[in-house]
Amino acid sequence: MLNKRIIFALLYCDGFFYLSRNFRLQKVGDIDWLINNFGFGDTCHFIDELVCILVKKKPTQEDKKKFLENIEKLRKKIFIPITIGGGISSIDDVENYFLNGADKILINSKIYDSELMFKTAELWGEQSISIMIDYQAINNNEDYNIFTESGTKSLMTLSNFKDNILPKIPYGELILNSIDKDGNGTGLDLEIMKNFNNKIKSPILLMGGAGKPEHILEGLKIKNVSGVLTANLFNFLGSGLEIARKKSIDNGISLANFEKSIRL
Amino acid sequence: MKKKIGIINIGYGNIASVFNAIKFLGYDACLEKNPKNIFKYSHIILPGVGSFAQNSKLINKYGWNESLKEYAKSGLYLFGICVGMQLMFEDGSEGGEVNKGIGFFKGHCDKFITNNDLNLPHVGFNNVKHKNTKIWNDIPNDSPFYFVHSYRICSTSKVNIISETTYGEKFISFIENQNIFASQFHPEKSHNSGLKILKNFLSLN
Amino acid sequence: MKDIFWCKNCLVMSTRPRVTFDEKGFCSACRWVEEKEKLDWKKREEKLIQLLDRNRSEKKQFDCITTVSGGKDGSYVTYNLKNKYKMNPLSITIRPITETKLGIENLNSFISKGYDHVLVSPDSEAMRKLCKLGLTEMGFPYYGWLIAIHTAVFRVAVQFNIPLVFYSEDGEVEYGGDAKNKHNGTYNIDYIKHAYLEGGYQKILKKSGLNERELYWFKFPKEDEIKKLNLEITHYGFYENWDPYRNYEIAKKHCGLKENETLNDGSYTNFSQTDQKIYLLHTYFMYLKFGFGRANQDSCIDIRRGSMSREQAIHLVNMYDDMYPEHLFEEYCEYYKMNMKDFLENIDKWANKDLFEKKNKWVPKFKIK
Numbered sequence: 001m002l003n004k005r006i007i008f009a010l011l012y013c014d015g016f017f018y019l020s021r022n023f024r025l026q027k028v029g030d031i032d033w034l035i036n037n038f039g040f041g042d043t044c045h046f047i048d049e050l051v052c053i054l055v056k057k058k059p060t061q062e063d064k065k066k067f068l069e070n071i072e073k074l075r076k077k078i079f080i081p082i083t084i085g086g087g088i089s090s091i092d093d094v095e096n097y098f099l100n101g102a103d104k105i106l107i108n109s110k111i112y113d114s115e116l117m118f119k120t121a122e123l124w125g126e127q128s129i130s131i132m133i134d135y136q137a138i139n140n141n142e143d144y145n146i147f148t149e150s151g152t153k154s155l156m157t158l159s160n161f162k163d164n165i166l167p168k169i170p171y172g173e174l175i176l177n178s179i180d181k182d183g184n185g186t187g188l189d190l191e192i193m194k195n196f197n198n199k200i201k202s203p204i205l206l207m208g209g210a211g212k213p214e215h216i217l218e219g220l221k222i223k224n225v226s227g228v229l230t231a232n233l234f235n236f237l238g239s240g241l242e243i244a245r246k247k248s249i250d251n252g253i254s255l256a257n258f259e260k261s262i263r264l
Numbered sequence: 265m266k267k268k269i270g271i272i273n274i275g276y277g278n279i280a281s282v283f284n285a286i287k288f289l290g291y292d293a294c295l296e297k298n299p300k301n302i303f304k305y306s307h308i309i310l311p312g313v314g315s316f317a318q319n320s321k322l323i324n325k326y327g328w329n330e331s332l333k334e335y336a337k338s339g340l341y342l343f344g345i346c347v348g349m350q351l352m353f354e355d356g357s358e359g360g361e362v363n364k365g366i367g368f369f370k371g372h373c374d375k376f377i378t379n380n381d382l383n384l385p386h387v388g389f390n391n392v393k394h395k396n397t398k399i400w401n402d403i404p405n406d407s408p409f410y411f412v413h414s415y416r417i418c419s420t421s422k423v424n425i426i427s428e429t430t431y432g433e434k435f436i437s438f439i440e441n442q443n444i445f446a447s448q449f450h451p452e453k454s455h456n457s458g459l460k461i462l463k464n465f466l467s468l469n
Numbered sequence: 470m471k472d473i474f475w476c477k478n479c480l481v482m483s484t485r486p487r488v489t490f491d492e493k494g495f496c497s498a499c500r501w502v503e504e505k506e507k508l509d510w511k512k513r514e515e516k517l518i519q520l521l522d523r524n525r526s527e528k529k530q531f532d533c534i535t536t537v538s539g540g541k542d543g544s545y546v547t548y549n550l551k552n553k554y555k556m557n558p559l560s561i562t563i564r565p566i567t568e569t570k571l572g573i574e575n576l577n578s579f580i581s582k583g584y585d586h587v588l589v590s591p592d593s594e595a596m597r598k599l600c601k602l603g604l605t606e607m608g609f610p611y612y613g614w615l616i617a618i619h620t621a622v623f624r625v626a627v628q629f630n631i632p633l634v635f636y637s638e639d640g641e642v643e644y645g646g647d648a649k650n651k652h653n654g655t656y657n658i659d660y661i662k663h664a665y666l667e668g669g670y671q672k673i674l675k676k677s678g679l680n681e682r683e684l685y686w687f688k689f690p691k692e693d694e695i696k697k698l699n700l701e702i703t704h705y706g707f708y709e710n711w712d713p714y715r716n717y718e719i720a721k722k723h724c725g726l727k728e729n730e731t732l733n734d735g736s737y738t739n740f741s742q743t744d745q746k747i748y749l750l751h752t753y754f755m756y757l758k759f760g761f762g763r764a765n766q767d768s769c770i771d772i773r774r775g776s777m778s779r780e781q782a783i784h785l786v787n788m789y790d791d792m793y794p795e796h797l798f799e800e801y802c803e804y805y806k807m808n809m810k811d812f813l814e815n816i817d818k819w820a821n822k823d824l825f826e827k828k829n830k831w832v833p834k835f836k837i838k
Contacts, residue, residue: 002390002431003408022718026739027731037788045455048389048410079285081410081453098313101280103412103453124314125347125358127385127412172385172412184714185776203383211776226383234737235777238784256389256408259456264289264463 003256004220005048005227006245007205008236010034012067012086013056019233021183023134023151025055028233031070038237044078045258046241051106051130051229054086057150064093068100075101079262083130094120098128104172108132109148112155114169121170132175132207133161141191151179158195166200174200175229178208185211185235188219188228196224203227211235213244220253269466270296270305272348274322278313282345285452289463299331306340307466308332312347316373316415317359319347329366336368342444343465346413349439349446358415368444371420371436382432385414392437392449394427399445399464407457409437409449416448443468473760473824475837476645479769480782484759484824487647487664498645502773505710516654517708520701521554524633531559531585533633534626535705536618538562538744539576542637544724545716546705547584550635557585558635561625563617564590565745566600567804571729572744578725589621591686598677599687600747601805606676607669608758608819610750610801613687616670619661621686623700632699638706638713640665644769655703658689713741713770735763735792737785749794750801756790757820757831764789783837793830 011018011025017034018025034040044050052074054067064087071084084097085106094116097105104127110116111131120129134151135144135158144158156165166174178189188209196204203226206219210230219228230236236244249255269286271279273295286293286309294305302308310332312319323329336342344352351365356373365373376384389408394400416435420426429437429448437448445465451458474483477494489497524532535550537543537560550556562576580586596613603612626634641664642651650656662670674684681688689695717740720726729739734749742748742763749763756762768782802812817827825831 002386002388002411005388021728021740022721024721024728026728075280076284077288079281079288079452079455079459081412081450082281098278099280101278103278103281103313103450122315123318125318127387127414128313173387184718185771186774199380199383201378201384203385203387211771212778212781226388234785235771235781238781240778240781240784243778243780258408262456262459264456264459 001254003048003254004225004248005205006046006216006220006241006248006255007049007051007227007229008043008047008241009051009053009207009229009231011053011055011231012070013054014063015066015070017233018055019183020055020231023179023182031073034074038233040074040078042261043237043241044080045260046245047080048227048256049081049083050074050078051083051085053084053106053231055150056087059087063087064096068096071101085130085132088116091116091119091123094124098124104128104130106130106132106175107171108134111169111171112148112165117169117171125172126170127172129171130173130175131169131171132177133158134177134179135192136179137189137191144192144195147179162195162200171202173203173205173226175205175207177229178206181209183232184209185232187211187215190218190222193222193224199224205229207231213240213247216244217248217251217253220248220255221251267306267466268292268294268304270294270302270308272308272310272328273297274319274326274328279311281450281452282309282311285459285462286466289459289466291466297326299327302331302335303338303340307468308335308340308342310342310344310348310351312345312349312351314347315359316347316350316356316365317361317363319351320356320363320365323351323366324364332366333368336444339443341465341468343462344444344446345452346448346450349448350415350417352439352444352446353417353420356415369420369424369439369441369446371417373415373417375415376432376435378432385412386416386431387412389454390429390431390437390449392427392429394438395425397425397440398468399440399461400427401460401464403457403460403464409447409451409454409458411437411449413448473835476769479645479772479779480761480765480786480837481645481769482759482761482765484821485645485761486667486759487641488645489648496645497648498643498769499773501642501648501651504651508710510709513654513708518554520633520654520703521550521556525556529557529631531557531629531631533558533635534622534629534631535560535635536562536622536637537576537579537586538565539572539574539579539726540744541717541720541726541741542713544579544720544726546635546637547579548582548719548723549705551584559625559629559631560584560586561622562586562588563614563621564588565747566596566611566614567746567800569744569746571727575726575744578727579720582724587625589617589625589686591617591621592683595677595679595683595687597805598679599673601807602673602676603669604805605815605818606673607667608754609667609669610754611745611747612666612669612673614745614747616666616673616687619658619665620689623690623695624686626700627690627694627698630698632701634700634702635705636702637704638711639704643706643711644766654707655701657702658695661702712774714774714776717741732789733763734794736767736789737764738767741767746797746800747804749792749797753792753794754816754819757816757825759821760824760833760835762786762790762792764792786837791833
């Protein structure tokens, strides 16, 4: 049976990793900090996938190069799927990310560039594309606004997106990222799933607001949710992810059982 | 002397991860673009990301088809991953047209049958039920491996030893026949179990 | 090291002044969180509206005072009083010592959103003397300022004839202390002296040798002035379920609040207490005297609002609580007009030897359980 997934997201900019609160970034530490405090290598035994996002606005080629160098340092000892995203503006960027360790790429602002989307799907397969939408509730959760460009540009409503964009683009999975809940730590926005009672063809994952292991469990309990993402460094570094995984398994969520370390 | 392991590089696979894994296991991993060099290696890995159509066209274009057939005939070890596995069958329908595979195994690669109850692609960790062959040494039955695909193989000739996984239906998640192995899942992305199966493959003599 | 222990729910330490624990081992702050869930907040809001209506007047320029720093809490309170309850607040800041650039920016952003504001800068020499005495006599690095945020505010209240003063929240109730006022909306100056000024007020004033003129901003208005004004002092946090993180979200959305680019020293957050550098010294003294620092403070708030597990909090506290603000010592010495030797000796004097031992710096003898 296909298991659900717990995914950790790293937010990177200019040599450092960040925490995000409603898309306001707090610098936390560089790669050494991450490795020392996050126990990279160890922590990855408790997650199903790792997502690395370049959160800099309008990154240059040099920025992307440094970003990939940082990921390279992390990749050496971890053997789990890695999604790389942020700053994708052309098919060359897409190729660059795949050549540098991406199993999947994450597309946000460029979802609406159908030429890029179709070319990517043609060359690497639509299953290699994760799309993420950043949304904010309007009118008391009656509908939602979707933003691009790091939450600064309001593009369209969720209903518009679901009806007119989603059915027409090639992609592998959809990540719903709540701007309101981002960094808040009091739990994911579970309400959003009411908009997906009629299943779409691909897996849906939730992101934004997890602060404790039980929040991850709450998200995974929802039938149509395939996985949960968190980028909350402070709330989950150390043993947080291990506890989240155990708690979820103990409560009946189907998650892959990994060994705690590499033993060959 | 370290064994030389060849990783076929046709330009559209995520070879970096496979490369890392092989190196981690202590072997001399080499990315290989030239089919004529194939016999430098004791083991070859055919990775694959992307569509069957794309990959099929490329392996034919560069002449890998023929080289790999020769390589396999000589008894050296070959491992196909994901689309790499699919390519080892007769043909595949991904990409909107039927493209030829190498044909090591009988069978066709088609889309999962969905009745709207199945999300595609099949992505995440799913369990593999395997037989106790050498390559599965020290890996418990029903261990989880990472899959990401919308097309799969359901049936093949009885001479092949297969391992199964269920996603709406039973499909072939791993196949072997003497010196040829292939996994629908990505061993280089499957934590400890994935590394183990690669290790077992690479230690075959 | 006598039996120190921690709250079973958050990480409040038994060493915290005036804190109490219940039979579950929950501290008064956590107990209060449970009570708050069942509280009739409608009733409390009605009390607020009554209080506001009593003071509201077309004839008056300002009908209440709020105490702000440009930070999240005061901004949140003022924002609500003006926009939600249609009052005409005068917001007051007592100029902090060792101001930060971010603090000044935030204060200006807040004011520019359309709030009437007064900045009181008490005589800086008097402030310095009182802070220094606080540092050496009580282990309270910014005691002078702590006094002034009460006394100076009431001076302004008397001068402007505004009888209603809002502070943000009662720290004793919300964060673990003497929770006796949790059901009292308003309080008096005696409570301030006891709970906020830690009982050292008279002693410090006397020792300062400052004259009446110099102490103007640091002394409460006369009894008859207060009576004539009919001064009511209250906490906004009494009337609604106080949530510091929510205040931050509102302040950043509506009052132009900006955070520090990276972690605040001593913790993992970046959005509270960013207006004066002396705060790091204050939390360091708190750590040395009682065993808990800024990260402990922040994580207790997060535990109580349901955004962090206790286990995770321990991890963060172990990482950040023992922050040693050495990089600011020269600046502190310059402020206090103290030499480094005396400054360091004073730190040693105030370190709680039951809890800490001196290696290169003071190292805890305890481990959080």
